[in-house]
Amino acid sequence: MESNDQKQSGGLFSSIASSFSNFSIAMNKSVNGLLGYEGLEVINPEGGSAEEEAQRGQWKQEDRDSYWKMMHKYIGSDITSMVTLPVFIFEPMTMIQKVAEIMEYCHLLDLADECEDPYMRLVYASSWAISVYCAYQRTWKPFNPILGETYEMVNHDGITFISEQVSHHPPMSAGHAENEHFIYDVTSKLKTKFLGNSVDVYPVGRTRVTLKKDGVVLDLVPPPTKVNNLIFGRMWVDSPGEMVMTNMTTGERTVLYFQPCGWLGAGRYEVDGYVYNAAEEPKILMTGKWNKSMSYQPCDLEGEPLSGTELKEVWSAAGTSESDKFQYTHFAHKINSFDTAPKKLLATDSRLRPDRFALENGDLSKAGAEKSSLEERQRAERRNREEKAQQFTPRWFSVSGEVTPTPWGDLEVYEYNGKYDEHRAAIDGSDCIEEADVKSIEFNPWQFGNVSAE
Template sequence: MGKAAAPCTGSGGLVSILSAVPCLSCKPQPAAERRMNETALGKSAASVGLASDTYKGWLFKWTNYLKGYQRRWFVLSNGLLSYYRTQAEMGHTCRGTINLSTAHIDTEDSCHIVLTNGGRTYHLKASSEVERQRWVTALELAKAKAIRMMHNQSDDSGDEEPTSHSDKSELHNTLKTLSSKLDDLSTCNDLIAKHGAALQRSLNELESLKPPAESGEKIKAVNERATLFRITSNAMINACRDFLELAETHSRKWQRALQYEREQRIRLEETIEQLAKQHNSLERACRGTTVLSVNTTGVPNTSKAECARPVKGEASDEDDETEYFDAMEDAPAFITVTADPTHRRPEGNFSGTAGGNPESWNLDDSHQARHNESAARTTQFRKRRRSQIPNKPNYSLNLWSIMKNCIGKELSKIPMPVNFNEPLSMLQRLTEDLEYHELLDKAAKCENSLEQLCYVAAFSVSSYSTTVYRTAKPFNPLLGETYELDRQEEHGFRSLCEQVSHHPPAAAHHVYSKRGWVLWQEITISSKFRGKYLSIMPLGVIHLQFPSNGNHYVWRKVTSTVHNIIVGKLWIDQSGEIEIVNHKTKDKCQLKFSPYSYFSRDVPRKVTGVVTDANNKAYYALSGTWDDKIECAKVVQSQRSSTSSENRQKTVYQTLLPKLLWKKYPLPENAENMYFFSALALTLNEPEERVAPTDSRLRPDQRLMEEGRWDEANMEKQRVEEKQRGVRRRRETEASLALEEGRDYKGEHQPMWFEKREDPITGEMVHKFKGGYWEAKDKQDWKACPHIF
């Protein structure tokens, strides 16, 4: 039996009909096959646009940025497209359903399908172009059938106002269906003209024939062409009938709906304009109220978000879908009450610090003097380094315009423009955690481990102070990229970071200070894009060790959330808990970062914490905000209480007057035009001699962006990233070749200055500093460094 050729053209619901119609240049089909196709096509032509009852098959569905496309079992039935993880789930667990009657069907390329229905979107991918076309045909036919069924069941009087969302969707889908039917008509018209011309030629040839044998063969060809012409004509007639029925049914409603939409658009524009004016007026009023509060009462200025926060019971923009990350609901809530300095605790209620009573503790009033002295010393050294960078160009930033185009695609292969970056790499941002290194210098001088833990806790909070206005993302480091910060002469420490992995991205960091502490960490960033906000979750453990007493502290970072991704001004919040553990003494500090809420009366960006010993007895209470300061108060006594409203247990700590542990440095002048960089951040990308050729300061795209040459920076960024991809592809090819030949492949990337070891505390495999960098710098021996730029 002969094989039918593919159709010359076709679209929409007509593809299923025309797919079996051969071009006239094809050879005639055998009679049996022709009769079978004629019967099938006749049935299809009689019901053009109607889908079969059920269509099933495997498709790949986009899930998220971490998992990408996943294989799912899809079932198309009665105008509904449902999907399951496996065929076995069909009887009990449906993972999702989309109604095709109001859905928009789009095709991105040869294998991708996009289904949109209101706020729900399915990004699907077929295994081949042929399979994609089958699904598109089935979806279009099922959609047309669902629309007709919906029309038959509804009251079609045309007297109702099209105010509902379903009516608007119906209008949109009807127009799309009409456009598809018009394409069908055009296709059929072309085919009829083509078949008609061929039929005419055959008839002309028939008239000129004389030999009887040849005449019989030509007559057979004429009959076959006449059959094709009749089938195509039937298809066109049916398509015309559907087109006319739809036009007659919806002609009146179209005019009313279009007029209504015009009026609604005008009213919406007027409403948005009024809201914008009211928003500006409220901002000015809030700003004026804040300044008045500072001048009259001396209360520190609060953030704009705090001024605009409504009290409980007032209207708020907070919607019902607000999510808070990592905040443990069973965390011990507590209240601190300042005690009289002459108060003596009852016997047996509290165990003071070793060698002293509750009132005598080493975090004394001289701390502020030491803090001011350290700040002055730091400022003196900073005068030797640059204090400004070129102003940020006034380019509009719309992160959503980029993020929405990344849905369903491999992000690592999409060059993100520098418009959304700041001229620092992730390695430099990691080094920026050391801005308040003097807290660790003070901690190294503490003889009491609990007091030392207070300074360590303040240091862990201080690393977030630079993020409050820093909404731009840092550059993703290239594999093998490094960054050094040598401040041994000024501040006694040396820091080195290296990008040790690219998939997943991971950076190793090591800091040594001659003032008595060592810090190391390996951080991997995991992010989840949730439409209106972006969650950034640093994965990895931070280690801090004091060699003089052997105290070893370990903690993890909290979740950062970038809000207003789609619309509005970007702002960042920190939420979750940090548990700092001294693995030598088992002392702990539990810090809680409270997520921002319009309904909360607390200070925004609030941080609270308690320092306890191995027996879980509280010694110090910490409080403050992660963007301003942290204070520490000595706990005199504590007791458990319960609230009558929720009947939840709370701990009330009676404390002495709090002492200031950490205070944020003010931002430099003109910081708003310099990416809100701190004084330290302004110096991180300053050109420096004798650094490794892989240092972030030498990255060309980052340097061009800092200089304000963003167009050149974008081109250079694409070049270096494509160079990195080329190296990765070469390694993959070599690894595949080695696997085929049965030999071990030893060409994987190996970090230059770090090596993988087992962490004795966590049991995880992490990259630790193996040494050699500073010796190579002294000798200027960089021949082993890769050429990544």
């Protein structure tokens, strides 16, 4: 495990800068000169030939050329909602479905709730927070939700889950999940910085977990993420920096450091850190890889493992099939499935989006057309709303009035208003409709009427 000084001096390309700077400059010039993109960085974290990697990127050469001509003017900008992207870089899932994906390993929160040891409670909860990063290996982009779009999930570990797109400019979503052990609430807002062949993503959000047994509240601050090789080369994701989970009730916290990916993949995926008591003394060390597993071991006040103890695994990632184009786990497939949908699914649900459904069926032409149609109808509804001086109001979440600071800017917090529980109770008490009828529901997130493209 690294010292604090080492951690503070680390950066995504620190090993390149310190040990391979001259070679890195030469390699960049060679590769970028070859493709006509002087000044863009190309690295291959898996090793091998960088030029070969750049040439066999996900996009065709003509696609890269036209995309670069469009995108270079945005360098240094936040492109969260500025740019329309081609459908062939998407996966058949929306951003608010990705919010639900953090529930894949929610059994760890059940264990945290049942745990009497305050430090082990944070081991379980922190491992749950790390588990979602497995999904970040998927470099396909999820669809941006339409304003008012929702996602519902049931039939998974007793959870009721609802998320909603609560704002379009800036893009913001809110989510709420609950079972007998925990309550999960999130307000999510992404801030980006486009850097040419990469984009930095800053999670300007707030995540809170309430464990029901003792009523403790856990607050999560995740690290930023960097998406590399947007224009050419094999796209890959890194999340260098600190993740902090704090028990706001008693003061203990976990600080985990996500190692930056070094030259030829050195340190990629590695996470290590400690669970501290309220006096900032280390009690348990944690180590592992965010794409595979996490382990823990009791430690002394110097952070060294206690004699007579051993490293124990607390979480391991589910496997994916090599033949699966999008590298989905079984749970990720369930997110798109109607198996996890409740009775009488809301017409605003992401599963019903025609562009997402067409992409899932492999029809890129239809997916692109449907995506363009939805985006134009959203713009038309916005014009109509503004002309009539009407205000969009989320159904299941309300503005709390609280503005919370984050490392990347202040956040207006949305809170769950409880209305979905009332809606679900009324629906569950009625007769069930057939699954075929559920699939035939027309996607309709329009709060001010189904506005056709003008």
